[in-house]
Amino acid sequence: MIQLPLPITIVTGFLGAGKTTLLSNLLRETKKRRLAIVVNEFGEASIDGALLRDDSPGDRVQVQDVANGLLAYGEDRVFMPLMAQLHARRALIDHVVIETSGLAAPSAVMERLQSDDVLAERFVLDASLAIVDTPLLLAGQFDASASDAAANSIADLFCQQLSHADIVVLNKIDGLDKHALIEAETRIRALAPSVRFIELAYQARLESQLTLGLHLHTAAQPIHAHRQPTSTQASSGLSRPLDGHSHSGLAPHLHGLTTHTHFHEHDPGWQSFVLNCPQPQNEAALMRALAQVSSDQAVMRVKGFVYIEGACRPLLVQGVRTRIRAYDEPRHIAHSRASPCNNQAQQSPSELVFIGYHINRESVAETLRRFTTTDWH
């Protein structure tokens, strides 16, 4: 029996843009397709994979974590065996979604898919999505700056992610009015004129028709209807659709990979480390410590699970730059992390992943120790 190539959607976006949240919503809403999700994290610990696994209904979704690096970059030896495993399970999978690390350009995976003959036979790129933290975009947080190396590195990466995207998804737009949305679109178009479509995701929600099965890189596919999310029409009140929301008649899209380079030489200024603490935490003291850390150093992302005195399940900590929140909704907590209330002694240590530009592990640990009077190391 002839097997059709397995479609792959690449989901990219800078650290904390909302890739995992968007995917997790998609998993709950996609009822028909059997999905294989590959989650690549820059840090040593995989937090997102645990969250997605918890949101995966039944055996329709398989989640695979690849922590500690950048998938398909340079010397990475994980990518090819991973693709071979996916191919071996072809009969059980309808669609693959690869969530790249927030510090990766999607061109790395795209290039491998196009340049390797075996992969090109077995897989087909369906679409590449770039998720954008819209409030940060509007605040100029992805702009380059002559005097700030971190800002330049972020701006460079952000542009790479946009320029390889078929679809840019404006996320975190819950509090934005139509003028802000149009301003965001204008900025995206100025940074990446080749972007084909811009979609709006309210509360990190995109319909699966806007995300999977788009065939944007397949020759001779029937033209599909590409619509705005219904929530966009209802809540944004935009007087005109965002440019590019329909694309009937467009030919399959080819990204000029030969003319772009992804970060084969990844900027070594980006660092990640994990800190643990065996003692239970005081939430307020920990939040003060994390606020201090993010104002002292270029920490762009903090995430992990923290055990609070007397609580039977950990809090999920999510920090994107200076916005740091702790969640205790059970949905946000991987079951494997919950412990019976009467068995506090068996709690795992708290674990936080920090990602930033030239960040200093010891100095972050020292701030956490000072504010929480517990032994972070």
Ligand SMILES: Nc1nc2c(ncn2[C@@H]2O[C@H](COP(=O)(O)OP(=O)(O)OP(=O)(O)O)[C@@H](O)[C@H]2O)c(=O)[nH]1
């Ligand atoms: N208000 C708001 N918050 C959001 C939205 N989407 C995501 N978030 C929050 O943004 C934070 C980061 O979300 P993630 O989904 O983990 O982001 P990510 O892109 O997967 O992060 P990395 O994998 O670390 O790069 C979390 O606290 C989310 O709850 C949104 O649409 N609105």
